[in-house]
Amino acid sequence: MARRSIPVLKKLLSSSQNPSPCSRFTSRRSVTYMPRPGDGSPRAVTLIPGDGIGPLVTGAVEQVMEAMHAPVYFERYEVHGDMKKVPTEVIESIKKNKVCLKGGLATPMGGGVSSLNVQLRKELDLYASLVNCFNLPGLPTRHENVDIVVIRENTEGEYSGLEHEVVPGVVESLKVITKFCSERIAKYAFEYAYLNNRKKVTAVHKANIMKLADGLFLESCREVATKYPGIKYNEIIVDNCCMQLVSKPEQFDVMVTPNLYGNLVANTAAGIAGGTGVMPGGNVGADHAIFEQGASAGNVGNEKIVEQKKANPVALLLSSAMMLRHLQFPSFADRLETAVKRVISEGKYRTKDLGGQSSTQVVVDAVIAALD
Numbered sequence: 001m002a003r004r005s006i007p008v009l010k011k012l013l014s015s016s017q018n019p020s021p022c023s024r025f026t027s028r029r030s031v032t033y034m035p036r037p038g039d040g041s042p043r044a045v046t047l048i049p050g051d052g053i054g055p056l057v058t059g060a061v062e063q064v065m066e067a068m069h070a071p072v073y074f075e076r077y078e079v080h081g082d083m084k085k086v087p088t089e090v091i092e093s094i095k096k097n098k099v100c101l102k103g104g105l106a107t108p109m110g111g112g113v114s115s116l117n118v119q120l121r122k123e124l125d126l127y128a129s130l131v132n133c134f135n136l137p138g139l140p141t142r143h144e145n146v147d148i149v150v151i152r153e154n155t156e157g158e159y160s161g162l163e164h165e166v167v168p169g170v171v172e173s174l175k176v177i178t179k180f181c182s183e184r185i186a187k188y189a190f191e192y193a194y195l196n197n198r199k200k201v202t203a204v205h206k207a208n209i210m211k212l213a214d215g216l217f218l219e220s221c222r223e224v225a226t227k228y229p230g231i232k233y234n235e236i237i238v239d240n241c242c243m244q245l246v247s248k249p250e251q252f253d254v255m256v257t258p259n260l261y262g263n264l265v266a267n268t269a270a271g272i273a274g275g276t277g278v279m280p281g282g283n284v285g286a287d288h289a290i291f292e293q294g295a296s297a298g299n300v301g302n303e304k305i306v307e308q309k310k311a312n313p314v315a316l317l318l319s320s321a322m323m324l325r326h327l328q329f330p331s332f333a334d335r336l337e338t339a340v341k342r343v344i345s346e347g348k349y350r351t352k353d354l355g356g357q358s359s360t361q362v363v364v365d366a367v368i369a370a371l372d
Contacts, residue, residue, distance in 0.1 A: 033330050040071055043327050046093040046100040047074035051081050052300035053311035054103020057293070060313035060364045061101065061320045064339075067368045070324065070332045074101070079116065081106035081300075086119050094124060100290040101323060103316070104299030114161060120290060121154045126283035127181065128188045129154045129262060131294035132322075133269035133279050138345030139354065145250040146273045151192060152262025153185040153217075154283055159259045177213040177258065182220035189256035190228045200232040200253040201225070204241050204261050217258055238265070245269055263296060270295035277312030277353045278344070280319040282326075291323040292316070298353075305352075311360050312351040314340055317367065339370035 047062075049055040065072055075097065077090045094100045107115040120126065129152040135141060162174040186203075193201050203221040207214035218235060225233035236244065238261045244251065245265065249272050257265055270279040281294025293299040293315040305311050317340050324333035343349055349366040350356025358366075 033328075035328070039328060042071045042073055043099070044097045045072050045074050045323070045327075046090070046097050047076045048079045048090065048100060048102035048105075049076065050079065050103030050300070051106040052104060052302070053306055054105075054300065056306070056309060056311040056360045057313045057316040058101065058103045060360055061316055063364050064317060064336060064367055064371075065320070068332055068335060068371060071329060072324075072327065079105065081116055082108060083116060085114075086116050086123065091120075091123055094120075094288055094290070098288050099323060099327060100288070101316075101320060102290055102292050104293065104296075104301075106300045118159055118161065121283055124288045124290070125155065125285040126288060126290060127153065127155050127285050128185060129266075129281065129283050130192070131266040131270065131279060131281035133266070133273040133294070136274055136278060136341060136344045138347055139274045139278070141272065141274050143249050143272055146269075148249065148252045148269045148273070149192065149196075149198070149254045150262055150266040150269060151185065151189040151254060151256045152266065153181055153257065153259050155259075156181050157259030175210070175213055177216050179216055179220055182217045182258075183224060186221040186224040186256055189254055190224055190231060193231050193254045194228060198231070198254050200234065201228075202241075202252055202255045203233070203235045204238050204255055204257040204265060205235060206238050206261070208237060214258065221256060241265060242268055245272060249273070267295045267297045270297070275312075275353050276315065277351065278314045278318070280315055280322050282319060282322055284326075289323075289326055291319040291326075293319060309359050309361065310351050310357075312353050313360050313363055313367075314344065314354075335372055336367075338372065339367045342370045343367050 047058060049058045062074060075093055077093060079086060079090055105116045107117065131150045133150065134147040135144060156176045156178060158175050160174060160176040162176065164172055166172050189201050203218060205214040205218050207218050245268050249269065255265060267276065270276045273279065276293065276295035276298045279294035282289055282291040301311055318337060321333040321337040324336065343363065343366045349358045349363050351358055351360070351363060
């Protein structure tokens with residue numbers, strides 16, 4: 001009897017040590033979240049479909065949320081990048097609901113039309129932009145073990161919008177850096193690292209040239225770093241940072257940056273880890289949050305993709321999982337994220353940017369079918 005059981009035992013041990021690929025994405029029930037009474041009440045979320053592929057990918061999120069019976073419902077508003085300003089009723093909706101999901105908004109080049117994305121960040125004081133760039137199992141990339149979080153100051157720097165023509169042919173653009181904004185973005189970055197068991201925060205700068213502006217940013221980061229002795233802190237000049245990103249991205253963990261550098265670094269990191277179509281992100285302040293595709297490159301797409309309805313919904317689906325965690329619906333977030341990762345890993349249904357030919361709807365149907 002004992003002898004017969006030995007081969008069975010060996011087989012069981014072997015299967016536990018070599019789990020099947022799908023088992024990596026099986027969500028495990030957890031007892032770490034105990035909701036307060038009333039936490040399951042449906043939450044209103046402001047929805048801005050936006051321009052280009054925006055309606056396609058926000059529509060994908062709506063379908064998946066409905067399939068999961070997620071406790072959220074959307075208040076939809078039409079906003080487009082060529083508007084002079086964000087409509088008042090949209091701002092009021094976000095202030096009331098505290099949370100918004102949005103597609104990309106096209107920003108006209110030149111012409112004096114300000115970016116509605118920047119308007120939203122300033123109006124709602126969404127001072128921190130967060131983009132998570134990581135390898136997705138089953139999606140081949142040049143580098144492995146990439147898991148970078150780029151935290152970018154969102155309200156000042158080169159995006160202050162203070163430009164004027166001094167004399168004909170000479171334009172002056174002001175870069176504004178303040179100690180208040182630098183300190184609070186540094187605090188957010190270290191707090192994020194602490195709460196998410198991250199080991200290192202890297203400050204990205206150009207203080208060798210902009211000694212006062214970026215020097216103030218670095219000074220603020222250094223002061224905050226002293227309050228988190230358990231987290232390693234280092235600094236890197238932005239041009240060296242870009243070179244290091246494309247050669248050894250696995251060395252980075254959490255990166256904290258001024259406004260413009262963060263945009264460049266986040267899009268570079270996204271391209272390295274699998275493309276902007278799969279990287280989630282959001283913008284958060286003390287009272288409000290807007291979730292959208294993490295990297296700005298390609299978030300509006302082009303006419304051909306819109307006509308063929310082949311936009312990649314993965315980035316916004318993962319951003320909506322971030323939104324669900326923000327709303328304290330962790331099990332729904334886990335289910336959504338697990339389903340998306342399973343579809344990517346299996347490789348049957350992928351949009352063109354990931355080497356496939358699937359339409360947005362086909363990917364959405366696959367994610368819904370993969371939901372636990």
